[in-house]
Amino acid sequence: MTKSASFDVIGTCFAFSAPIATIQSRLGPKLTTAAVDPKTLFFSWFYAAQRDFTYVSMSGSYVPIAQVLKSTFRRACAVVDLPLDAITDEDVDEVMKAFKAMGPRDGLKTCFDGLREAGWDVYGVTNGGSETSLAYYHNAGIELDEQHLLSCDAIKIAKPDVRVYGNADRHLTERGLSKGDGERWFVAAHAWDLIAARKAGFKTAYLDFEEHDPCTDVFGEFDLYASSMEDLLIKLKESK
Secondary structure, rough: OOOOOEEEEEEOOOOOOOHHHHHHHHHHHHHHHHHOOOOHHHHHHHHHHHHHHHHHHHOOOOOHHHHHHHHHHHHHHHHOOOOOHHHHHHHHHHHHHHHOOOOOOOOOHHHHHHHHHOEEEEEEEEEOOHHHHHHOOOOOOOOOHHHEEHHHHOOOOOOOHHHHHHHHHHHHHHOOOOOOOOOOOEOOOOOHHHHHHHHHHEEEEEEOOOOOOOOOOHOOOOOOEEHHHHHHHHHHHHHO
């Protein structure tokens, strides 16, 4: 019986160091004036964009997350006291280019290769666009084809709507993968991602390198907790 692991992509498989560094290089002196560092600005922007992406989808007016990110960057800057007119079109374009060039989390290829060697099938399920997400893996030297990457753009519903995870579950069934306790896992560095995956019947694996605290009093307990991709690989292979 083939087990499967479906990974969130942005933030879970690929880290944010490239766009954070570009924010520093493009806006460094302006950030000093506003008394904000590039990492804080980045996450203020990114988390707000995730909220807007999800809420727009909930209202029945789906907009791809790349468009939401690009359109809201100036607003995120204004929130931390960088005036709208202080951010040029070129600044926005360069930050978005860097977002598309994000590199893999440490150990990602080892984890994917190790799971496959152990007989697992590995997928990506993402709020991001299909073309950009596949390029992330390609640039990291990790094999992942279109049948193993599910983008919310295809169904025009944003995570964490449970229908996204239900769609992933059906896709795995259509590909002939076994469905039983412990055979289908969803992996994410975001607790909000996993609560919906759990409702769709997935076992859940939480990586702590982005949120740091799983806040179990809010999200409940997940099936597996890992501190790195290497740790995740070991624990998934040992899972029952």
